[in-house]
Amino acid sequence: xxxxxxxxxxxxxxxxxxxxxxxxxxxxxxxxxxxxxxxxxxxxxxxxxxxxxxxxxxxxxxxxxxxxxxxxxxxxxxxxxxxxxxxxxxxxxxxxxxxxxxxxxxxxxxxxxxxxxxxxxxxxxxxxxxxxxxxxxxxxxxxxxxxxxxxxxxxxxxxxxxxxxxxxxxxxxxxxxxxxxxxxxxxxxxxxxxxxxxxxxxxxxxxxxxxxxxxxxxxxxxxxxxxxxxxxxxxxxxxxxxxxxxxxxxxxxxxxxxxxxxxxxxxxxxxxxxxxxxxxxxxxxxxxxxxxxxxxxxxxxxxxxxxxxxxxxxxxxxxxxxxxxxxxxxxxxxxxxxxxxxxxxxxxxxxxxxxxx
Numbered sequence: 367x368x369x370x371x372x373x374x375x376x377x378x379x380x381x382x383x384x385x386x387x388x389x390x391x392x393x394x395x396x397x398x399x400x401x402x403x404x405x406x407x408x409x410x411x412x413x414x415x416x417x418x419x420x421x422x423x424x425x426x427x428x429x430x431x432x433x434x435x436x437x438x439x440x441x442x443x444x445x446x447x448x449x450x451x452x453x454x455x456x457x458x459x460x461x462x463x464x465x466x467x468x469x470x471x472x473x474x475x476x477x478x479x480x481x482x483x484x485x486x487x488x489x490x491x492x493x494x495x496x497x498x499x500x501x502x503x504x505x506x507x508x509x510x511x512x513x514x515x516x517x518x519x520x521x522x523x524x525x526x527x528x529x530x531x532x533x534x535x536x537x538x539x540x541x542x543x544x545x546x547x548x549x550x551x552x553x554x555x556x557x558x559x560x561x562x563x564x565x566x567x568x569x570x571x572x573x574x575x576x577x578x579x580x581x582x583x584x585x586x587x588x589x590x591x592x593x594x595x596x597x598x599x600x601x602x603x604x605x606x607x608x609x610x611x612x613x614x615x616x617x618x619x620x621x622x623x624x625x626x627x628x629x630x631x632x633x634x635x636x637x638x639x640x641x642x643x644x645x646x647x648x649x650x651x652x653x654x655x656x657x658x659x660x661x662x663x664x665x666x667x668x669x670x671x672x673x674x675x676x677x678x679x680x681x682x683x684x685x686x687x688x689x690x691x692x693x694x695x696x697x698x699x700x701x702x703x704x705x706x707x708x709x710x711x712x713x714x715x716x717x718x719x720x721x722x723x
Contacts, residue, residue, distance in 0.1 A: 376402050397602040404599065408573060408590055415589060422597075433555025434502065437509065437568070438635070440548040441497040442642055443524045444650035445540055449491040449668050451532055456487050467682060468644055475527060479516075485527075490671045491654075492647045495524050495542075496639065506564060507585045509549075510571035514583035517545055543653070547571075547621040548642055550635050554625070560595045561625075562614060567594060568623035569616040570601055607700035609693055617700040633693055641701055648679055649707050652714040664721045665714075673718040680711040 367375060373383045378399070386395055395403070407418065447455075459471035469489040477483035482498040497520070503509040524542045532539060549568045556564045567574060574591055576584045601618070608615035608624075613632040615624045622642065626632035651671075658665040667675075683702055686695050702708050 376406060378402065397600060400600050401602055404573075404594075404601075407593070408586065415593060419593070434553050435504070435506070435509075435555065436500070436502050436551075436553035438550040438552065439497075439499045439501055439509075439513070440550065440635075440639060440642075441495075441499070441520065442546045442548070442646045443495040443497070443520060443542045444544075444646045445493050445524065445528065445542040446491055446650050446654040447487075447493050447528065447532070447539060449489070449671065451539075452487050452489055452491045452493065455485075455493070455531060456489065459485075459487060462486070467678070468647065470643075470647070475531075477523070485531075486643055486647075488647045488651075490647070490651055490667075490675070492650045493528060494643055494646050494650070495527075496643065505588065505591055506567050506571070507574040507588065507591045509568075510574040511583055511585045513547060513571055514575055514577060518582070520545055546642065546646060548638060549621060549623045550638070551623065551625040556595065559598060563595050563599050565608075565614045565616050565623045565625060566599050566601070566604055567591070569604055569618035569621050570599075572620065573599065573601075603704060605700040605704050607693075607696040609696070612693070615697070615700075617697075617704045619704055622701060633697060637694070638697065641698055644683070645701055645705055645707055648683075649705055649710065652676070652707070652710040655714040655717055656710070659717060665717045666721055667718060672722065673715045676711050676715040676718065680708065680715065683711075684708055 369383050369387070370380055373380045376383075382399065386393060386399075407415065410418070456471040459473040462470045462472055470486050472484050472486045475483050475485050475495075477497055480497040480499050484496045486494045486496060488494070501509055501512070503512070521542050525539065528539045551565065551568065554561060554564055573594070574586055576586055603619055605617045606615065607617060609632075612628045613624060613626050615633075616622070622638065624633065624635075624638060655665045655667070683698065690698075
């Protein structure tokens with residue numbers, strides 16, 4: 367392509383491409399530009415990728431990575447059921463000792479495929495299913511495809527389970543809208559920069575999957591994963607919260623990936639899960655308020671879960687506590703930033719305050 371054609375293909379200006387070309391080998395594009403180029407490379411044909419590798423001198427330099435991968439998948443499926451339904455369920459559950467400011471109870475439920483499944487019901491009206499599913503995929507692409515394909519059964523399963531528990535009619539319980547994943551990597555065959563890249567890919571699995579394939583989510587060509595592991599992968603929405611020598615950790619919009627290198631000093635899976643449960647519950651709560659507004663209603667919640675409740679939640683989640691370690695602060699900030707919850711809490715708070723005059 368000519369410079370102008372290439373710029374048009376990427377959706378950037380001619381001058382941007384000129385700057386890349388004029389900067390030479392030492393020039394490093396901004397993160398947004400790198401993401402655009404990564405996407406173009408992902409979509410290229412196998413022949414084009416081979417020519418690209420040959421031009422970089424990496425052809426044959428990075429053979430496919432082989433070895434055992436062991437990762438625990440933690441899925442979170444939140445749904446707003448309302449304060450009354452939450453109270454009915456919680457009457458038969460065990461109160462949680464954590465996060466007393468966000469009161470909740472929990473109970474184990476059966477899931478056809480999960481090693482463990484716990485239903486957490488928050489007093490503010492949100493139910494969150496937490497599914498634990500260990501995997502040993504041959505490649506990260508296999509895990510990414512499983513993640514998207516399993517949504518097709520996880521979401522209706524969660525809806526039906528809640529309806530059974532509440533003994534409600536078909537329309538009595540809303541549908542869960544999304545699934546967030548947390549991956550705890552225990553074993554991986556990568557070394558050096560490739561290990562870091564693997565965690566980045568775990569936090570953003572969509573780059574390995576064709577989600578629009580006619581038969582449902584399908585794996586991209588295996589060379590995509592190999593190429594990314596060899597050359598690196600970055601995305602402007604990925605936030606690192608790992609600590610050198612202690613952990614490698616990334617948070618993205620669709621997931622969180624964590625690998626512990628020092629069991630004594632790193633975060634525990636329970637700490638990560640507790641943070642995610644809190645964030646997902648409040649994200650779902652504020653989503654309900656947003657939905658009311660979009661449906662043309664004046665948003666309303668019981669007084670104890672009104673705008674003052676959201677103001678307190680915002681303060682607790684965005685302000686460092688004296689008893690928190692630096693790792694806890696980094697984790698919370700990364701997950702808050704990538705989820706967009708802080709902005710949602712402020713918007714929902716303002717909407718509820720306006721609705722009560």
